[in-house]
Amino acid sequence: MDNSMEILGLYPTWYQPALGSGWVLGIIAVVHVLASHTSVGAALVSTWLATVAVRRNRPELLEYVRRYGVFLLVFSYVLGSITGPGIWFSATVASPRGLSALIHSYVWWWATEWVFFFIEVIGIYLLVYLAGKVDGRSYLKIAWIFGLASWATMLIIVGILSFMMWPGQERWFTEGGTLNGFFGLYTFAQILSRTCFMLMAAALAGGLIAAYLRDGAFRLEMTRKLAWVGILGAVLGAVFFQWGLTTLPESAQLLMKTRLPGSFVPAMWAILAAIVVYFAALLVRPGALNVPLAAGMMVGLLIFGIWPEERARESMRKPYVAGQFVYSNQIIARDVPALGVKSELPALEARGMLALHPFIPQHLRRIGEGNELEAGHALAIVYCSNCHGLGTTGTRPFGEMFAGNRDAADIERFIKGALVTGNMVNMPRIPLRDDEAHALAQFIASLPLWHSITR
Amino acid sequence: MDIDTLYALRSSSGLPSHPAVFLVLLVLTWALHMIAVHVMLGSTALALTGAFSSNANWRRLAGPMLDTAKVAVSLAIVIGVAPLLFVQVIYDPFWYVSNVLSARWAIAFIVILLTAYWAMYHHYFVGKEGGSATSRWSLAVSLALLLVAGFIMHALTSQALRPELWMAWYAPEGHLETAGSGIHEFNLGRYLFFIVLAAPVTGAWLLGCRRYLDRREPRDAPYLDWIAALGNRLMTAGGFAALICYAGWMAALPESAAGFPVSFWSIAANASILLLIVIPALFRSASGGYGPFVTAAGVILVLATVREALRHRILFGTHGYELSTYAVNLDWYSNALFCLTFAGVGGFAIAYSVAIAWEAGKTPGIYTASPRVNRLGGFALAALIVWVAQYFFFGFLVITR
Secondary structure (H helix, E strand, O other): OOHHHOOOOOOOOOOOOOOOHHHHHHHHHHHHHHHHHHHHHHHHHHHHHHHHHHHOOOHHHHHHHHHHHHHHHHHHHHHHHHHHHHHHHHHHHHOHHHHHHHHHHHHHHHHHHHHHHHHHHHHHHHHHHOOOOEOHHHHHHHHHHHHHHHHHHHHHHHHHHHHHHOOOOOOHHHHOOHHHHHOOHHHHHHHHHHHHHHHHHHHHHHHHHHOOOOOHHHHHHHHHHHHHHHHHHHHHHHHHHHHHHHOOOHHHHHHHHHHOOOOHHHHHHHHHHHHHHHHHHHHHOHHHOOHHHHHHHHHHHHHHHHHHHHHHHHHHOOOEEEOOOEEOOOOEOOOEHHHOEOOOHHHHHHHOHHHHOOOOOHHHOOOOHHHHHHHHHHHHHHHHOOOOOOOOOOOOOHHHOHHHOOOHHHHHHHHHHHHOOOOOOOOOOOOOOHHHHHHHHHHHHOHHHHHHHHO | OOHHHHHHOOOOOOEOOOHHHHHHHHHHHHHHHHHHHHHHHHHHHHHHHHHHOOOHHHHHHHHHHHHHHHHHHHHHHHHHHHHHHHHHHHOHHHHHHHHHHOHHHHHHHHHHHHHHHHHHHHHHHHHOOOOOHHHHHHHHHHHHHHHHHHHHHHHHHHHHOOHHHHHHHHOHHHOOOOOOOOOOOOOHHHHHHHHHOHHHHHHHHHHHHHHHHHOOOOOOHHHHHHHHHHHHHHHHHHHHHHHHHHHHHHHOOOHHHOOHHHOHHHHHHHHHHHHHHHHHHHHOHHHOOOHHHHHHHHHHHHHHHHHHHHHHHHHHHHOOOOHHHOOEOOOHHHHHHHHHHHHHHHHHHHHHHHHHHHHHHHOOOOEOOOHHHHHHHHHHHHHHHHHHHHHHHHHHHHHHO
């Protein structure tokens, strides 16, 4: 064994019993997706509207762009700019090695996105504060720079997210190169579908501003314009989303079919249909638009559209969390020869997690009669707690596993048969040594006792 | 933690460039971030003082300071993304462990910052003209929360420099403590030092504002002179306060930083703080000017370098951690992508944005861009279009290979 495997580069674990650290990350990510999708879509819509306003000399349209910009500043940019780094913070504490794998390959891409983000934030201020204060030609330039920079942030993050799910080209593992990891058919499908869904979200948000307009005729005009943008965004987005699913590897499709709740696909179609019906209704009766309705649709999109979609994306890449080589429990499970990355599974199999994890207390490095439960707890924290609650709360809690069976021998048999061998399609292989499997089974079987001791 | 473990915690993916490149960018962008943070804290404090004051000048200053604070928060957050990225890249073992050990605080940072920002907007929309009783308090809440957010960042940074204590924090008495609910290490002198620096930096900012407003009509000389006097006072008094806090920071440094307070770097820090104090005299800035702010920005850059030298003293000097041994998997495309985007797209777009905002701000009525400014905008737009084109070009090249 080479020297680097004397100790593994595993971090301490943050265990969040009520929600699970993954859900904390998920909640922040979903809020960010809503804010960022709205702001990128709105940047494109604003660019289009500003162009029409300047070319046709329509000051009321310019005023709409300005007010839309103020809304974006207060809602999307505050929320988006804080929850963006918020995803980093929450990923840092929930999945440090997963984030690290992305950061260390794509740091320059992220730094490039930062340049665009900077331009975008300055752009929104200029769009708001210089409306009517600079000549039309200059205002158009500001709007187009803002719109393109905003879209460029999306182009970059989509590639990184695609890599996170599945490196674009299989040759990335052997040849490396960020381009090979970044670009695949799925990346392009994502660009198309996300751009459309962003326009849809922007049309929903734009309705909030249109609902405040006092000029009746202009309000109707804007409502209709936004309705068309929304319908096109929703329909085309759905088409491209479907295409994107066909570009995924077979294992991801299998996971989608077997691990997602049966209600997922119908629910996604239902929310899309509801949004199309909403916009179609506004086309027929634009006067029906009001603030509670528009706000309600935004919340609906967040809860019924973005949350399940993001959850599905999470599920499809299981058991990996990044680039198909870092497991959701932070263990590197595959060689990446191009980067000199080695799988940690053989070392764990040979010497055990308790011996190799740098943050295991000394007295737990060897399992004996006096420390079996505590060693089992440590193993559960390291191997399982990213995805499972170690009690009756949190995500997929142990308390609800094994059909209520608390027989340690049965649990140990399951662990050895299904997990140590890696026979669960959506779960990481858990290369426990015999004494570790025994300790983990003892811990799971004794959960009520453990909680009464440690409470 | 021994040195082998610290090295093991590094990302096995390596870095796409030499670590020194990231180190330089980390120091530069952190300095820029702190300048925005200082202006943000200082202008919020001034807006708050104005909101509670009955003095006409203070009340008048409150409005533009609130506008400044609002934009400064945005910039502080946006610029802050860059050092947050680079610190993860080269100091990942330290930053990640520290965050996990105080995970709840790392998550709370997001919520606190969000609340602070919205509280500021609440005051902006409800009480811009001096403020209603409630909106003034929302600005106070905003400032307090911004200070708490700063404290969390301070604690996370401090904890990252104590690898010898990590295990005691994570497994006190040998039992795993995975709640991430504790703040384990802080240095009040250091925290106050970086907060107090907001006074001289904002003072320098006011001197710049004085100069900018001098060119605008209608001109109100007594008010402008008052602004300059306030700026000078903030620089001098704030500089002295920073000197005291710096001494407090150095006095409370851990054993692992022994000798640093009398090192070259520490002397450089003291000298640069002294420079802040004497800037008003140096520039004879009764009528304002941009020189003091440029100098203050230079001082922050020196202090960012000193901060990095201290990190090096602890991590290399005591723990033997050599940054230069980080594995490199050079990636030419992404190196070139960033450099060209930063210089080409970013350079033109930011220069154009600043130029047009600057000129429009000085012009009464509608500003028509000069041919030079127009050309700058044209270059920015063209650079963006070229960027998008190369993105799809390389994308298609990769998938069709």
